Amino acid sequence: MSAAKPTSPSSPNKTLRPRRSPWPKRIVIAVVVLAVAGGGWYFYRQRNAEQAASAYRTAKVERGDIRVAISATGALSAISTVDVGSQISGQVTDVLVDFNDRVTKGQVIARIDPSTYEAQIAQGTAQVNNARAGLATAQATLRNAELDYQRKTELAKNQLVARSDADLARAARDQARAQLAGAQAQINQQIASTQTSRLNLQRTVIRAPVDGVVLTRTIEPGQTVAASLQSPVLFQIAEDLSKMEIVLAIDEADIGQVKPGQSVDFTVDSFPDRKFRGSVQQVRLSATNTSNVITYPVVVAVDNPDGVLLPGMTANAEIEVSHRDDVLRVGNAALRYKPADDDPAAASAAGGPGGARGGLGNDLPAVAAKLKLDANQQAAFDAALEQMKQRMAARTAAPAGGAGGPPGGGAPIIMGGGRGPGGGGGGNNNRNASRGGGAISGAARQRMLERFNQQFGAFRESLSEAQRAQWDGEVAALVSARRVPLYKLVKGEPQAVTVRVGASDGSWTEVSGNIAEGDEVVVGTGRGTK
Incomplete structure (x- = not known):
C-alpha cells in the first residue's frame, strides 16, 4: 500500500509576484518638481531683469565715423571782378558788347564822341606853333642884345662911351635871355597841354582791361557820361x-x-x-x-x-x-542723461564702486603705436607705463587717496582724470559734446602735463624730434580732453563710468575710456525700445 504525499493547506496554488519599490516613482516626481521650481525661479529672475531693464531706455556704443562741420x-x-569806367566826360556813340559777352584784353567795348578832344588837339597844335614863333623872335632879340653888349663893352674899355651905356647893354642882353627861356617854357607847356588832349582822345575808346565775361552794362548809345567828380562804372x-x-x-x-x-x-x-x-x-x-x-x-x-x-x-x-574715422561713439542723448537724486546710479556717479574712471593708461598704448617705436623705445615706454600704474594702484589703496587721490595730485589725476561735474551738457550743438562739464583749468592741466613729463621723461628722451612732437601733441590732447559721466546698463542696473569726449557732429560724440563697443548706455528712463 503506497503512502500519499502530504499537502500543506497554507501554500497557494499559483506563484507569488515580488512587490515593486516606490523609490523610482518618487525620484521622477522629485525631478519634475525641481525642474518646475527651477523654471519658475529662472522665469522670475528673467522677468525681474527685464522689468529692471525696461525701466531705462538704452542705446549701444558703436564704432563709426564722426564729421564735425x-x-x-x-x-x-x-x-576777380573789374569795374570798367570812363575817365572823361562825353556822349556815348557806340556800345559794342552786351551782357554775358566774352571779351579779350584790349578789345574795344564802347566809344565816346571824340570831337571835343580833336578840337582841343587842333587848338593846342596852333598854340604850340605860335609859341615857336615867339621863340624865334626871342632868339633874334637875344642875338642883337649880345652883339650890342659886346660893342659897348669894348668902347667902354677905350673910354669912348660912358660906363652906364655898357651896363644898359648888359641888362638888355639878360632880358633877351629871359624872354628866350620864357618862350621855350611856353612851347613845353603847350606841348603838354596838347598831349593831355591826345590822351583824352585815346580815352574816348573804352577797351576791356582783362579777359573775361561782361556781367553788367549800365550805358546805352546816346547817353552822356559825366566824369567830373568820379569815374562812372560802365561795365x-x-x-x-x-x-x-x-x-x-x-x-x-x-x-x-x-x-x-x-x-x-x-x-x-x-x-x-x-x-x-x-x-x-x-x-x-x-x-x-x-x-x-x-x-x-x-x-x-x-x-x-x-x-x-x-x-x-x-x-x-x-x-x-x-x-574722425572708426572711433567709439555714443548718441548725444546718453551724454545728456542724468539720474534722479534718489536713483542708485546717482550714488554711483558720486564715487561709488560703479564710478569707474577712464584713465590715460588705456589710451597711451594706442598713442605709442602711432609713433612706430623700435625695440628700445618700446621697452622704455612699457617700463614707464608700468611704473605709472603701480603708483596709481598705491595711491588708490592708500586711505587718504579715497577715490582717485587728493585734488591736484600727480598720478591719480593723470591716470583717472577728473570727473565732470555735469554730465548733461553734451550734444547741445554741432561742435562740442559738452560745455563746462569735465573741463580742466589751465593751471591744473599744466600740473598734469608736468607730472606726466616727469613720469615718461626717459621714454620721451629716447624719441626722435618728430616722434617727440607727435607724442607731446597727443598727450596734450588727452590731458585737456573733457570728461563726463556715462551710465552703462550692467545686469539691469545703471553703472556710472567717466569717459573722455572728443569730436561731436551734433548727433554722435566720440568717447574713450572704460567703455567698449556694444555696451548698453542709458539715454533715459521709462519703457522704450532698446
Missing part, C-alpha cells in the same frame, strides 16, 4: 568764371577752428540735389559787428569747370573742421 552761408562771386567784367569764391561769415565762437586748406561742401538752390566742393583759401582778420554779433569773413575757393555756378548764387556751406 561748421555751417554758414555766403554768396558766390568771381575771384563790370568777371575775369574768370571757371574759378570762383565764396565769402562766408563765420561766428567768432567758431573762427578758431577754421584753417586754410580745410574742405568745404556746399549746395546752391538752383541744384539742390548736387553737392559742390571747395577749400578754405583765406581767413580774413577784418571782423564785422552786426547787432553785437562778431563775424569774420572766410574766403572759400571753388572750381567751376562746367560753368553751372553763377555769380550771386547763395551757397549753403559746411566747413569740415574735423574728421
Whole structure:
C-alpha cells in the first residue's frame, strides 16, 4: 500500500509576484518638481531683469565715423571782378558788347564822341606853333642884345662911351635871355597841354582791361557820361568764371577752428540735389559787428569747370573742421542723461564702486603705436607705463587717496582724470559734446602735463624730434580732453563710468575710456525700445 504525499493547506496554488519599490516613482516626481521650481525661479529672475531693464531706455556704443562741420552761408562771386569806367566826360556813340559777352584784353567795348578832344588837339597844335614863333623872335632879340653888349663893352674899355651905356647893354642882353627861356617854357607847356588832349582822345575808346565775361552794362548809345567828380562804372567784367569764391561769415565762437586748406561742401538752390566742393583759401582778420554779433569773413575757393555756378548764387556751406574715422561713439542723448537724486546710479556717479574712471593708461598704448617705436623705445615706454600704474594702484589703496587721490595730485589725476561735474551738457550743438562739464583749468592741466613729463621723461628722451612732437601733441590732447559721466546698463542696473569726449557732429560724440563697443548706455528712463 503506497503512502500519499502530504499537502500543506497554507501554500497557494499559483506563484507569488515580488512587490515593486516606490523609490523610482518618487525620484521622477522629485525631478519634475525641481525642474518646475527651477523654471519658475529662472522665469522670475528673467522677468525681474527685464522689468529692471525696461525701466531705462538704452542705446549701444558703436564704432563709426564722426564729421564735425561748421555751417554758414555766403554768396558766390568771381575771384576777380573789374569795374570798367570812363575817365572823361562825353556822349556815348557806340556800345559794342552786351551782357554775358566774352571779351579779350584790349578789345574795344564802347566809344565816346571824340570831337571835343580833336578840337582841343587842333587848338593846342596852333598854340604850340605860335609859341615857336615867339621863340624865334626871342632868339633874334637875344642875338642883337649880345652883339650890342659886346660893342659897348669894348668902347667902354677905350673910354669912348660912358660906363652906364655898357651896363644898359648888359641888362638888355639878360632880358633877351629871359624872354628866350620864357618862350621855350611856353612851347613845353603847350606841348603838354596838347598831349593831355591826345590822351583824352585815346580815352574816348573804352577797351576791356582783362579777359573775361561782361556781367553788367549800365550805358546805352546816346547817353552822356559825366566824369567830373568820379569815374562812372560802365561795365563790370568777371575775369574768370571757371574759378570762383565764396565769402562766408563765420561766428567768432567758431573762427578758431577754421584753417586754410580745410574742405568745404556746399549746395546752391538752383541744384539742390548736387553737392559742390571747395577749400578754405583765406581767413580774413577784418571782423564785422552786426547787432553785437562778431563775424569774420572766410574766403572759400571753388572750381567751376562746367560753368553751372553763377555769380550771386547763395551757397549753403559746411566747413569740415574735423574728421574722425572708426572711433567709439555714443548718441548725444546718453551724454545728456542724468539720474534722479534718489536713483542708485546717482550714488554711483558720486564715487561709488560703479564710478569707474577712464584713465590715460588705456589710451597711451594706442598713442605709442602711432609713433612706430623700435625695440628700445618700446621697452622704455612699457617700463614707464608700468611704473605709472603701480603708483596709481598705491595711491588708490592708500586711505587718504579715497577715490582717485587728493585734488591736484600727480598720478591719480593723470591716470583717472577728473570727473565732470555735469554730465548733461553734451550734444547741445554741432561742435562740442559738452560745455563746462569735465573741463580742466589751465593751471591744473599744466600740473598734469608736468607730472606726466616727469613720469615718461626717459621714454620721451629716447624719441626722435618728430616722434617727440607727435607724442607731446597727443598727450596734450588727452590731458585737456573733457570728461563726463556715462551710465552703462550692467545686469539691469545703471553703472556710472567717466569717459573722455572728443569730436561731436551734433548727433554722435566720440568717447574713450572704460567703455567698449556694444555696451548698453542709458539715454533715459521709462519703457522704450532698446
